[in-house]
Amino acid sequence: MCDLVAPKSPEMSGLDEEELMPSGWSPFDLGTQRSQSPRSFPAPWLRRLGFPLLLAFFVLSFILSIITLTQVFQNQRLYNSEQEAVQEKLNYLSAQLKGDQDLRDKGQLEASQFIEQLNKTLNLKINNQLEASKFTEQLNKTLSALCRPCPCQWKFYKDSCYYFSVAQASWETARKACEADGTNLAIISSSEEQNYLKLNLDSNRRPRWIGLSDKKKEGTWHWVDETALGQSFWNEGEPNNAGDEDCCELIPNGWNDAPCSKENYWICEKKASPCPML
Structure with missing residues (x-):
């Protein structure tokens, strides 16, 4: 096979290589650039370490994620536990307050019933005393009519x-x-x-x-x-x-x-x- 060489345009056919180079460049610089350009790629040993490093990075990231999630779950569990404890305490206090209120209501009801019964007893005694007083008064009137402390016309x-x-x-x-x-x-x-x-x-x-x-x-x-x-x-x-x-x-x-x-x-x-x- 033979190498194909691109034909030069008529305008550039009469120019030499120095005229075709960019301003400030020389043939030596071009050769230097050509000779140095392969060295810009990573070294082979670095290419060999790239995948393990990337794998290690992902593993560490996964481990850190697991640790972070575990800590979050633990914190959430602790928070939930504290919330449950607080709720249980509130429920206990509410039940205790309700019990105290029920006890107070019961005591007030019993006191009201006792006072009502006492008033009934007192009213009954008062009525009995009034009846006894009326009876005594009537008896005194009867005795006064029967008893004459003074003679007639006195x-x-x-x-x-x-x-x-x-x-x-x-x-x-x-x-x-x-x-x-x-x-x-x-x-x-x-x-x-x-x-x-x-x-x-x-x-x-x-x-x-x-x-x-x-x-x-x-x-x-x-x-x-x-x-x-x-x-x-x-x-x-x-x-x-x-x-x-x-x-x-x-x-x-x-x-x-x-x-x-x-x-x-x-x-x-x-x-x-x-x-x-x-």
Whole structure:
């Protein structure tokens, strides 16, 4: 075989090799470039190491990936375990809170039921006491109707019975009339008793003899039971002893000294008879 040589164009046929070379190049440089160009490829020993190195790189990358994934899985497992522990703790606390709430609700319910039962018991006792009080009151009324602490035509006040006469007489005659019934002319020992007797004067407010006089010693007033006068209810300006006034009469404004011979209505007093107690 023969080598084929490309024909030169007419324009380049007349030029030599130096003219055809690039500017700054020489035939020596061209030969140098030609002689050195095969050395730009990797050395044979380097080509022999390329595949093992690449294989080692992939193996290391695979191992690192496995390690990384393993660590990720372990971290995920640890995270899940911690999450489960936290959730279990939350569930436990929730159950405990629910149990405490249920216990509180149960306690409140039992307390409410106890209070309700207690109120029912108290109301029952109160009703029983009211019934007993009503019964006692009615019984007392019945006994009061049956029991007469004072005789007929006598008025009962506290522990005493009072008789308001319908006739008139001197103080001495009135005293004897009371004694004939086993009583005395009224002895007033308190303002309550004074007010009660004043309120029971007749509609004409006429005076009535009471058991007070200074007949034994002028100016020294004694009751018919010989006790000295203590608390007094004399009308203003009394006693004035005008005209031998030695006996005391009860008038609407208090007490007044009057002549013992004057004829007045009178008031007798005696202790009331006790009624049976329940």
